[in-house]
Amino acid sequence: MYATIIAALSGVAMAFQGAVNAAASSAISxxxxxxxxxAAGTVVSAVYMTLSGTxxxxxxxxxxxxxxxxxxGGLVGPAITAAVAHAIERAGAVNATTGIILGQLGFAAVIDHLGWFGAEPIRFSPIKIAGIILIAVGGRILLAK
Incomplete structure (x- = not known):
């Protein structure tokens, strides 16, 4: 449960970051x-690493x-940051986040199922497939005009 709460809070932070990055993108490119x-993330990470003694x-x-x-993973960070800011600026926060979540969920399911990147394999089950389909349907509803 703790990990799920942390994940949800990171989702809140990601929505905030995407929105403010889109505003910055509109103003300065x-x-x-x-x-x-x-650059700010590098500084914050260095301070955290120093304070944590690692x-x-x-x-x-x-x-x-x-x-x-x-x-x-760090190589895709700038691309993700730019893509999220671009998508939110053009499509709005809800539409962009819906696309982000659907993409994350789809690829995460493949990673789990195949055990990629050192993950312990978690096989698809009919209930997991149904859950993914329901989330995709919900995403489609959110994207409807």
Missing amino acids: LSVATFIVM TGNLALRNLAKAPWWAYT
Whole structure:
């Protein structure tokens, strides 16, 4: 339950971030807004790492513990930030977030089912498939004009 609450709160934060990034994008351009967001995130992450005492984990011997692909998530960060700001600016927060959630849910289901990226496989079941279909139908209803 705790993890679900944290996930829901991160969803609130993502909606906030997308909306303010869209406003920044409108004012100063998508690329500059994305750069500022990523730079601010780097600073906040460095402060958090320092305060939590985990800077020693940057040692090469520690970094080598994870597979190379585990570090590729940061490469898509700017693209995600820019895409979300662009989508919210053009389609509105609800429509953009609906598309985001449907995309996340679909790919997350594949990741779980196939056990990609070190995830423990969680096989599809008829009830999970029905849940995904219901969420997709709800998404379609939200996107209707």
